[in-house]
Structure formats: C-alpha cells, structure tokens
Amino acid sequence: MDGILKSCASCAVALGIAFTGAARAGEIEVLHWWTSGGEAKAAAELKKTLEAKGHTWKDFAVAGGGGENAMTVLKSRVVSGNAPSAAQIKGPSIQEWGAEGVLANINDVAKAGSWDKLLPPAVSGVMKYKGNYVAAPVNVHRVNWMWANPAVFKKAGAQIPKTWKEFDAAAQKIQKAGFIAVAHGGQPWQDFTVFESVVLGVGGPAFYKKALVDLDQASLKSATMEEAFATLSTVRKYIDKGAPNRDWNLATAMVINGKAGMQFMGDWAKGEFTAAGKKPGTDYVCVPAPGTASGFTFNIDSFVMFTQKSADARKAQSDLAAAIMSPEFQEVFNLNKGSIPARLNMDLAKFDDCAKLSSRDFVATSKSGGLVPSIAHGMAVPAATAGAMQDVVTQFFNSSTTPKSAVARLAQAATTK
Amino acid sequence: MRRWVDTLEAWLPKLVIAPTFLCCLVFVYGYILWTAVLSFTRSRMLPSYELAGLAQYQALFASERWWVALKNLALFGTCFTLIALAVGLALAILLDQKIRAEGFIRSVYLYPMALSFIVTGTAWKWMLNPGLGLEKLMRDWGFAEFSFEWLVDPEMAIYTVVIAGVWQSSGFVMAFFLAGLRAIDPEIVKAAKVDGASMPTIYRRIIIPSLRPVFFSSLLILAHLAIKSFDLVVALTGGGPGFASDLPATFMYSFAFTRNQIGLGAASAMMMLMTVVAVFVPFLYSELRRGRRA
Numbered sequence: 157m158d159g160i161l162k163s164c165a166s167c168a169v170a171l172g173i174a175f176t177g178a179a180r181a182g183e184i185e186v187l188h189w190w191t192s193g194g195e196a197k198a199a200a201e202l203k204k205t206l207e208a209k210g211h212t213w214k215d216f217a218v219a220g221g222g223g224e225n226a227m228t229v230l231k232s233r234v235v236s237g238n239a240p241s242a243a244q245i246k247g248p249s250i251q252e253w254g255a256e257g258v259l260a261n262i263n264d265v266a267k268a269g270s271w272d273k274l275l276p277p278a279v280s281g282v283m284k285y286k287g288n289y290v291a292a293p294v295n296v297h298r299v300n301w302m303w304a305n306p307a308v309f310k311k312a313g314a315q316i317p318k319t320w321k322e323f324d325a326a327a328q329k330i331q332k333a334g335f336i337a338v339a340h341g342g343q344p345w346q347d348f349t350v351f352e353s354v355v356l357g358v359g360g361p362a363f364y365k366k367a368l369v370d371l372d373q374a375s376l377k378s379a380t381m382e383e384a385f386a387t388l389s390t391v392r393k394y395i396d397k398g399a400p401n402r403d404w405n406l407a408t409a410m411v412i413n414g415k416a417g418m419q420f421m422g423d424w425a426k427g428e429f430t431a432a433g434k435k436p437g438t439d440y441v442c443v444p445a446p447g448t449a450s451g452f453t454f455n456i457d458s459f460v461m462f463t464q465k466s467a468d469a470r471k472a473q474s475d476l477a478a479a480i481m482s483p484e485f486q487e488v489f490n491l492n493k494g495s496i497p498a499r500l501n502m503d504l505a506k507f508d509d510c511a512k513l514s515s516r517d518f519v520a521t522s523k524s525g526g527l528v529p530s531i532a533h534g535m536a537v538p539a540a541t542a543g544a545m546q547d548v549v550t551q552f553f554n555s556s557t558t559p560k561s562a563v564a565r566l567a568q569a570a571t572t573k
Numbered sequence: 574m575r576r577w578v579d580t581l582e583a584w585l586p587k588l589v590i591a592p593t594f595l596c597c598l599v600f601v602y603g604y605i606l607w608t609a610v611l612s613f614t615r616s617r618m619l620p621s622y623e624l625a626g627l628a629q630y631q632a633l634f635a636s637e638r639w640w641v642a643l644k645n646l647a648l649f650g651t652c653f654t655l656i657a658l659a660v661g662l663a664l665a666i667l668l669d670q671k672i673r674a675e676g677f678i679r680s681v682y683l684y685p686m687a688l689s690f691i692v693t694g695t696a697w698k699w700m701l702n703p704g705l706g707l708e709k710l711m712r713d714w715g716f717a718e719f720s721f722e723w724l725v726d727p728e729m730a731i732y733t734v735v736i737a738g739v740w741q742s743s744g745f746v747m748a749f750f751l752a753g754l755r756a757i758d759p760e761i762v763k764a765a766k767v768d769g770a771s772m773p774t775i776y777r778r779i780i781i782p783s784l785r786p787v788f789f790s791s792l793l794i795l796a797h798l799a800i801k802s803f804d805l806v807v808a809l810t811g812g813g814p815g816f817a818s819d820l821p822a823t824f825m826y827s828f829a830f831t832r833n834q835i836g837l838g839a840a841s842a843m844m845m846l847m848t849v850v851a852v853f854v855p856f857l858y859s860e861l862r863r864g865r866r867a
Contacts, residue, residue, distance in 0.1 A: 554813070
C-alpha cells in the first residue's frame with residue numbers, strides 16, 4: 157500500500173516536471189474525470205467552444221475512482237507551483253483550496269455575465285471564496301429522488317409512497333408479491349445517500365440544514381434524528397441479501413428489469429434508464445423520496461479556476477468560465493449527463509419530464525429555503541467530517557445498533573475536524 | 574591507459590548499480606521518511622509542516638475504525654498464513670506420492686497465482702454472493718435450507734477474504750514445498766523405513782522438520798502479502814459491509830486520499846510499517862543467525 161502512495165507521488169512529480177513551462181499563449185488546461193460516454197461528449201463540446209475563440213485546449217483527463225486519482229495529481233501540480241487553468245472540484249473543498257491561496261478571482265466574468273442573478277444564493281455561495289467567485293458551476297444533480305417501476309407497483313397493488321409511513325405499507329405489499337421492494341447497493345456512500353433522503357423526509361429541510369449542514373449538536377442528538385435512524389432501519393428491512401458491495405447501477409438495473417420496486421438514488425440513475433431505452437412516466441417514475449417534495453438536496457459539479465501567471469492564460473481562463481455558464485454549454489452538457497443546468501431561466505424544451513420537474517423544484521426550493529447541499533456527495537461539510545459521519549451511518553445500516561446509540565455517535569462524529 | 578581500464582572495471586559495477594540504488598534510496602526510503610514527517614504534522618488536504626506532535630497517532634488510536642482494521646488484520650493475517658501453509662503443505666505431500674499427470678495437476682493448483690487479486694476478488698464476490706452464487710446454486714439444486722451468507726455478514730465478511738486469499742496463494746506455497754520435498758535425500762527416507770518407521774512418523778519426524786527453510790520463506794511471503802493486502806479487499810467486499818472488513822491498507826487509502834486527512838493517513842502508514850518491522854526484524858535476525866551457525 158505504501159507502494160501505491162509512493163508510485164502515485166513519484167509519477168505525479170514526473171508529470172509536474174514534464175508540464176513545467178509548457179503553458180503557451182492562450183492555452184487552457186482543464187483537469188477533469190469525464191472520460192465515459194455522455195460525459196466525454198460533453199467535455200468535447202466545451203473544447204469546441206473554446207477552440208472557436210482561438211484558444212488551445214489541452215485535455216488533462218485523469219480517469220478513475222470518482223476523481224481520487226485526479227485529486228492526487230492536482231495536489232502535486234499545485235504544490236510544484238504549476239497549477240492547471242481549471243479543475244473539477246466541488247463543494248466545501250473549494251473553500252479548502254481557497255485557503256491555500258491558489259485560486260483565481262473571476263469576479264469580472266461573473267459580473268459581465270450577471271451570475272448573481274442567474275444562480276440561486278445557495279449555489280453561488282458554494283462558488284465563492286471570501287465573497288469572490290472562484291468557480292463556475294456546470295450542473296445540478298438532485299439527490300433526493302426515488303426511482304420506481306410502476307409495473308411492479310401495479311402487480312403488488314401498491315401506491316407510490318409520498319411519506320415514509322406510506323413507504324412502509326407499499327414496500328410490504330411489494331415484498332409480499334414476491335419482488336424486492338428496495339433496490340440498494342450496500343456501499344457506504346449509498347447507505348449515506350439513503351440516509352440523507354430519510355433525514356430530509358423525516359425532519360424537513362430546516363432540520364436537515366441545522367443538523368447536517370450547520371452540524372448543530374442539539375439537532376444531531378434530537379428525537380427527530382433518532383426517528384430518522386429508526387426509519388432507516390425500516391428501509392433496511394426491504395433490501396435483499398445480495399446488496400452488500402453492489403454497485404449503484406446494478407441496483408438501478410434491478411428496477412429497470414422489474415425485479416425490484418424502487419431505488420433511492422440521485423438523478424445520474426436516469427442515464428441507466430435512458431440507456432435501457434425506458435421512457436419516464438410510463439416505464440419508470442421519478443418522484444422525490446418520501447416526504448421530501450418540499451426539499452432539494454443538490455450535488456453540483458463545478459470547475460475551480462487556479463491562479464495563472466501569463467496574461468494570455470488568464471484571458472483563456474475567463475473565456476472558459478464564461479463558456480461554462482453559457483446557455484448552450486449548460487444545455488448540451490446536462491442533456492448528456494442527466495442533470496439540470498445550474499443557471500436559472502433556461503429553455504428546457506429538449507429536457508425530459510424528470511429534468512423539468514427537477515428544475516421546477518430547484519427554482520421553487522431556492523425561494524422557499526428547501527434547497528440544501530447533499531452531505532453524502534461532499535457538498536455540505538468538509539470531507540473529513542462527512543467521512544466520519546458516513547462511518548456511523550454505514551455502521552448502523554450494517555449492524556444491530558439502536559437508533560439511540562447511533563444518534564450519540566453521529567453527534568460525536570460531527571465534531572471531527 | 575591500462576590503469577584507466579582497471580579503474581573503470583573496478584567502478585563499473587558500482588556505476589551500473591548507482592541509478593537503481595539512487596531511485597531506491599529516494600523513492601522508497603526517502604518517501605518513507607517523508608511519510609514519517611507528515612505523520613507528525615497537521616497535514617490535511619495538502620502536506621503542511623505545522624508540527625502537531627503525536628496528535629495524529631492519538632486520533633488514530635481513538636478511532637473505532639482503526640481498531641476494526643487492526644483486529645481484521647490480526648484475524649486475516651493469522652488465518653491466511655496458517656491455512657495457506659497447511660493447505661500448501663498438504664497438497665505438496667499428496668502430489669509427491671509419484672502420481673500420474675502430476676505436471677498437469679501442479680499447473681492447475683499453481684494457476685490462481687497468475688491472476689491478480691482484483692480478478693480473484695471479483696470472481697469470489699460473485700460466487701459468495703447469496704443471490705448469485707453458491708447459496709443460490711445449492712437452493713436451485715433442492716437444498717432449500719442451505720445458507721452461506723458470510724459475505725454479507727459483518728461478523729464473517731473478513732473470513733471470505735481469507736477464503737479468496739488462500740485459494741489464490743496456497744498453490745504457490747505448494748510449489749515451494751514441493752521443491753523442498755524433492756530436495757530431501759530419498760536415502761534418508763529409505764534408511765528410516767529400514768529402521769521400521771511408519772510413513773506418518775517419517776513425515777512428522779524427518780521430512781517436515783527438514784523443510785524448515787521452506788516454512789521460513791513461505792511465511793515471509795505470506796505474511797507480507799497479508800499486511801499489504803489491499804486490492805483483494807477492495808474487489809471482494811469493498812471494506813464492507815459498512816467498514817467491517819477494513820484492513821489498515823484500505824483505512825490508510827481512504828483517509829489520506831478521499832477524506833483530506835493526510836496526516837492521519839501517514840500515521841496509519843507508519844503503524845503498518847512498524848508492524849512489519851516488529852514482526853520481521855526479530856524473525857529475520859534469529860533465522861539468519863541460525864543459518865550462519867549451521
């Protein structure tokens with residue numbers, strides 16, 4: 157294992173040396189991990205836009221592991237004083253990078269594009285470090301979705317649940333009819349994803365925000381949180397035995413094939429339905445997870461801009477930021493990715509019904525205060541804290557701990573710095 | 574001229590070795606040193622050199638997950654090395670009975686070693702999954718009560734890693750022992766037979782004791798496989814259910830690379846190194862000293 161650390165570090169150093177002094181006039185280098193199917197297509201779109209403006213695009217794609225490899229390379233590049241123009245970084249990590257003093261201020265671009273008006277404050281807050289824009293958002297994923305197979309529900313004589321109580325009844329019927337009620341992949345992040353939807357459904361957005369974003373100790377230890385854990389153990393009852401370590405897309409496939417009734421997963425799951433040739437509304441249903449219709453847990457991908465030495469590179473960087481926020485790019489990218497545009501007031505004619513619903517709720521919740529960052533996807537709290545809390549949730553999910561002791565441990569984990 | 578050639582000749586081996594030596598020095602020992610330094614700092618997302626004393630080690634040993642990882646390493650390490658040794662020795666002894674098609678059978682047992690742990694892990698993940706593999710097969714065959722759910726049981730998950738690890742490595746251990754068995758002088762065995770010793774006694778009193786160096790080398794290889802074990806767990810259980818089958822290596826990876834806690838990750842890496850040192854140095858020392866005396 158030490159070997160992996162070392163070989164990563166050494167090849168990163170080698171990369172750093174190879175790239176030193178390579179920045180030519182107007183060159184733009186973007187670190188990302190969009191290397192598969194629709195995502196790669198979307199990245200190519202961005203490249204085309206920038207090349208049309210006369211800049212050279214240098215692709216810096218590091219595949220694998222949800223960006224872990226990319227982050228390791230990025231760290232070594234930044235440490236060696238040779239940061240790329242932009243990198244795919246999201247959530248509170250932006251603040252951590254900002255604290256290192258390596259991010260570029262793109263207020264000019266934001267002002268020219270009036271980003272303050274186009275982005276809900278909950279989103280623009282994430283893009284800023286100390287009041288200045290340092291990042292541009294590319295998309296908005298909603299995490300609190302429930303994907304259901306209506307045929308299974310019909311055969312079982314169950315209704316699509318709107319509350320966690322209805323969920324219990326519906327799931328029972330589905331299970332009796334011989335189906336798996338909830339398709340789930342037992343990986344810590346998936347357990348945590350279900351948990352955040354449960355907390356949002358049980359406690360409502362205001363409680364969610366206090367407990368899982370502000371990490372308020374009283375809320376974390378409250379009876380509401382205990383109820384959330386109790387609800388989570390209800391969900392657990394309806395999961396099949398083969399779930400541990402199952403990938404999320406295999407769980408989605410169980411809903412697609414009519415083996416399972418529903419899945420709690422973010423809207424990247426839609427890509428699986430689309431790829432299987434299924435139509436929203438008839439073949440599958442997308443509804444907010446029980447009790448969360450008034451809430452919206454967001455997971456936003458963004459590009460963070462790093463300080464550049466040459467004026468040409470800075471110009472190219474500004475153009476990149478502007479291009480990312482342009483309606484054309486936001487449309488093409490999000491059609492491919494299954495998410496919705498981050499900027500408001502866009503024409504959504506080409507998007508499907510799920511995306512339209514997501515967008516409507518995005519606007520509504522940004523006004524009502526129901527728009528909250530997803531903790532399971534690194535949007536709410538720093539990685540160390542989220543990781544510690546995830547450990548507690550997944551531990552609870554996979555053992556017979558009582559909700560009471562889980563609550564105490566969650567509150568303890570929330571103090572991790 | 575002549576002297577110059579002599580000098581070159583004397584220096585040439587050193588020159589040829591120098592780059593490798595230098596790389597080894599920097600990339601192995603240099604980074605070990607760097608990791609050690611980082612483990613005493615407050616490093617989070619990026620390395621920083623703000624000293625924190627033993628704070629990271631305190632945090633490490635206060636972490637429940639680290640204790641789970643350590644306990645798993647103890648369980649996995651012991652079971653894996655002992656079972657692999659036992660199975661490897663048994664296979665080697667059975668193969669050594671001058672049977673037909675020995676070459677073919679030997680290859681069959683040796684081949685798992687040609688696979689990477691990722692492949693082994695994925696294959697066993699499917700076979701041990703209650704919904705897909707063994708359990709379903711047995712039930713389809715009519716054993717409706719058959720149940721094998723270790724993979725999804727937090728208490729038992731670590732033993733599935735043992736199963737897969739033993740499957741992968743015991744063939745290799747067998748090859749080791751087989752070579753050892755072939756090196757034993759048949760005359761000794763014959764002499765023992767003349768003296769009236771039975772076969773089990775010959776194995777117990779003569780053959781197995783004379784395999785001591787083989788035991789030593791296999792143990793060395795198996796133990797280091799166990800301590801650095803990472804890919805097998807990642808592919809087979811993903812550290813789960815929850816983090817029930819975490820090992821120090823997977824712990825270190827997730828804290829250093831996904832949770833922005835490089836300092837804590839470095840501290841756990843140092844503890845792994847210390848474990849290796851604590852186990853191997855006395856062992857190596859005693860074995861080598863024995864060797865020199867003999």
